[in-house]
Amino acid sequence: MKKSISCEIIFMTEPRENLIDMTVEAPEIAAAALPGQFLHIACGEPRVLRRPISICDATGGQVRFCFEVRGEGTKWLAGRRPGQKLEIMGPLGNGFPKGIRGPVLMIGGGIGAFPLYMAARRQKGGSDAALGFAAAEKVVMQEDFEAACQTVRFATDDGSFGTAGNAVTVAKDMLEQRKYSAAFCCGPAPMLRAAAALCEEKGVPCYVSLEQRMGCGVGACLVCACEKENGEYAKVCADGPVFLSSEVKL
């Protein structure tokens, strides 16, 4: 039977303001976790809803996840300290496809980089990454991605680090220079749309990780709907959060 697990926070850092990088001891979750799956984390009384947060990495019985402080729930989470415990359900959802052979291009915008890290690290046939941030001081996980990938290119909106532009600007170059078996994308909706259009043009299958306000996290309550191309709704929590870009309306 699945269950919510009480997991101890092992360490946490704040790589930049309002951004938390947290690791918990969670052997059962770490053993089962696949790239692109998420955790559903209880955020203290009186909040009735858990917060879905993508898994950044899982190794050695520990699970790492990163989140931006956006509202009351993430604020509470950011206020926890190592040694304290969190109630976590997971791993949940369907992550990035496993069976892809050959190199994959990771396209991440802002905090959308986090869910791509484990996929980048585990991809058989190697991976490259195109990562975009608002400015140099917003860049995160540079060393992690440089260690996990063959080539990593950065873009910033103001050109203060890497190429001026966004993740898709550099992804375009990279797709022209190397043949990829697929692209895995995570980031704001406009970036996902641009990435999907670019990949379609290049004939590369594009997988996108979506975000939506969630309820149960397991597919029962139907609140985290995303519209499919055929007009029906898919469940982000259980059918996703990763979808083939051509299946959903971005």
Add this chain to the structure above:
Amino acid sequence: MADVTVKIAGIELKNPIITASGTFGFGEEYKEYFDLSELGGMSMKGLTPKRREGNPPPRIAETPMGILNSVGLQNPGIDAFLSDELPRLEGADTVLIANFAGNTMEEYEGMAEKLSDSSVHMLEMNISCPNVKEGGVAFGTNANMVEELTRRVKAKCQKPLIVKLTPNVTDVTEIARAAEAGGADCLSLINTLLGMKIDLKTRRPILKNVMGGLSGPAVKPVAVRMVYQVSRAVKLPIIGMGGIMTGADAVEFALAGACAVGVGTALFLDPTAPVRIKREIEEYLEQNGIKTWAELVGQVEV
């Protein structure tokens, strides 16, 4: 061990815990978290005559001690339920309650006939969904309509009929009496309270559908009050719900007059909430030397 069995309209539930419609799908997902036979009953996702896609997202917003939802009765339709979902539940040793809603009285009648021919044990007529334009709550807020609809549906219904009431009325006892007069076997209440939340940054409602139904601990006092009022206005058994998170909450509903309780929103925080609440009820009875759940029902002293 205290006796927690419940009998509603001739159907025995092994305990008073029923998962509330709309929060539990058709049981498939939560099967992985606990054995469905631990439940007294499960009220399944609201069915409509045809498949419904539901409302555009976002469909959920968190509010103080509660949530707003605007799912809008997304469901595969009654025929797909009967052919694809129900067969998967045949082995489940729990009372199966089919929740259903129509746009017209004829649709309600037709669904009651179909469901009566199936293996579900009870029917729960939803006249209280705040998230659909037609039918739903439009029926549930008019006493004359409630009585007529209940009478017509009861005439086609071969199984016990529960009528689920909305709290979005001036006098819930008027509606409860109308359902009783129409021949309902049981009442369930409350459905969600219509609410709204606005994002200050965007100045837009969080829910795409603008308004949604409020559930969770925030509505519990309203729900307890309505169960109390209704239990004194009608003779029908009542399934009480609204923000039940613990065994103590369930006992409070029993004292107010509910013979069984619905657990819904609590599942989102604790996927095993129904089992935990059942255990907490048993512990409460044990610790207080109470032999049966039934002897708590309606025992509030005023």
